[in-house]
Amino acid sequence: MASGATLASSSAFSGAATVRPTSAGRAAAGSDPATPLLDVRGVTIQYKTQAHLVTATYRVGFNVLQGDRFVLLGPSGCGKSTLLKAVGGYLQPTEGEIRLKGELIRKPGPDRIMVFQEFDQLLPWMTVLGNVVFPLKTTGTLDVKAAYERAMHYIEKVNLTKFAHSYPHTLSGGMKQRVAIARGMAMEPDILLMDEPFAALDALTRTRMQDELLGLWDDTQFTVLFVTHSIPEAIKIGSRILLLSPHPGQVKAEINSVPRGQESSNEAAALGREIHDMLFADQIEEAPNA
Amino acid sequence: MLEAVQRANIVYSETVGPEQFGIIQKPLTLAEKIYNQTWLRKVFIIVALAAAWQLYGVWLDNPLLVPTFADTVRALVEDVANGTIPNRALSSIEVLLVGFATGTLLAGLLTVFAISTRIGTDFLETMTAMFNPLPAIALLPLALIWFGLGAGSLIFVLVHSVMWAVALNTLAGFRSVSTTVRMVGRNYNLSGLRFVAKILIPAAFPSILAGLKIGWAFAWRTLIAAELVFGVSSGQGGLGWYIFESKNQLNIPEVFAGLLTIILIGLAVENVIFRFIETRTVQRWGMQS
Secondary structure (H helix, E strand, C coil), X not given: CHHHHHHHHHHHHCCCCCEECHHHHHHHHHHXXXXXXXXXXXXEEEEECCCCEEEEEEEEXXXXXXXXXXXXXXXXXXXXXXXXXXXXXXXXXXXXXXXXXXXXXXXXXXXXXXECCCHHHCCCCCCHHHHHHHHHHHCCCCCHHHHHHHHHHHHHHCCCHHHCCCCHHHCCHHHHHHHHHHHHHHCCCCEEEEECCCCCCCHHHHHHHHHHHHHXXXXXXXXXXXXXXXXXXXXXXCCEEEEEECCCEEEXXXXXXXXXXXXXXXHHHHHHHHHHHHHHCCCHHHHHHC | CHHHHHHHCCCCCCCCCHHHCCCCCCCCCHHHHHHCCHHHHHHHHHHHHHXXXXXXXXXXXXXXXXXXXXXXXHXXXXXXXXXXXXXXXXXXXXHHHHHHHHHXXXXXXXXXXXXXXXXXXXXXXXXXXXXXXCCHHHHHHHHHHHHCCCXXXXXXXXXXXXXXXXXXXXXXXXXXXXXXXXXXHHXXXXXXXXXXXXXXXXXXXXXXXXXXXXXXXXXXXXHHHHHHHHCCCCCCCCHHHHHHHHHHCCCHHHHHHHHHHHHHHXXXXXXXXXXXXXXXXXXXXXCCC
8 A cells, every 4th residue: 555655664754844754644634624626546547558557656645735836756657747647637547536626537628737848839830929828719718808918918927028929939948838837827727737847948947947937826826736856846846745656656755845935945955865865765776877 | 175265266257348359240242142042043943944945946946846945935925815825724723623622621521530530540541552552544534434524524533633642641740740739739628620620730731731732733733634635525625635736736836835834833833822821831830941
């Protein structure tokens, strides 16, 4: 069982105040008066490749509350992206259930907007404005005039007003990701799903994008589920972090991150080391390369 | 201690202003600018070819084999002025457009069927494998039996020549649409025909356009060939028949004028219509340079 595995590994870091064993973490979330926005319960996801049946995650459970910046953190092969796709409705869990506002997730929908890592997520045949307006119009969220107004509002928020009428291929990688974020936010979804959105950016741009994302969050306190394999990014972006082990993905720990703006403090550094130790505790052979 | 000293040890260096170094940006010379114009280079090639033709014609001095370029142009101007060529061209183009439109429409239906079901994909793949290599003109004898002498048979072979090329390219285009773009579309609740219209067709547009261009070229060739075979149907034939007729009357400059007209129409469609569509779509979208 998932809880057994996590308890065993969690004994090594019981001294840290910010790290809670999963079972306790879940109990705490359950007793919270606020009902969770997103409720992931005992989710096992399996998919078939040409030759194998692969178990991507095994009985993963967590709750995301309104306004959380919830990060799924783990090495490659821990099924974090698969889990995000399941929340997006692109995959069905073989076991367990995922509920958004109490409703079972069965298929993709505009109440959960995905922001992908790939730059080609923008539709190349539309301008920046067209891309942001597109979901608002096709889903019938707003009438045309209101859609354009809201789109411009969010384009302004990501500082791309000057480029509203440019086509995506003329933008830099960072700008493309900003458009994708604006497009997601303009839909004002219940939860924004971000799949390593900054992983393909250069280090300097990535840092700036992280700051901008946090700035946007300060503005509107949207709920975001963020997937990353970077420990510093998880500590910086997340208010809560779910640590997953690889092959298959199981919950190792649920962590409250350091407060906003303290991502370079000693506390954050200590938390980073702890997470690092936890991640590499059971795969020593890979540690020297990391 | 040593580490601290090393860390503080920064060597600053001065950067110089723009007045210190030479060229950063400078306009190209006029000759370079002229040479960079694609259409100018192409016009130059055409002029050179025409000149070579004229010289060869004069040197050969046998208008029954190769009339000069000037004679051909004279015949062309004459027959354009007296309305023969425009009429013939128009009747060709009329049939062509009907065949091309029908073929494209059928290709579209077939491709949508192909992407929505597995058996559809297999069907389209098998049919294209069978019929794409088959020259449309080879079906003409059959078409004549089925549809008689007339536009019906022509349209039948045209549809055959257009449909497979367009369907093959469209299917390839649909398949190459990235998973990310597909997921984006599904994220906005797009499915079925709306998904095809709003995501797949624009995303696959470069391939679709390439298919249309190939289909157009196939159709044009097939039509002229078909007209050469049986030509006149109702009242007057098209350009192919004009060439055939002129040859029978040994009006060789007219034969060349007919060929030239076919080339000119082909060039116009490629360089005006398709180029216009390309600059407005795939080039503007950065999907083709």
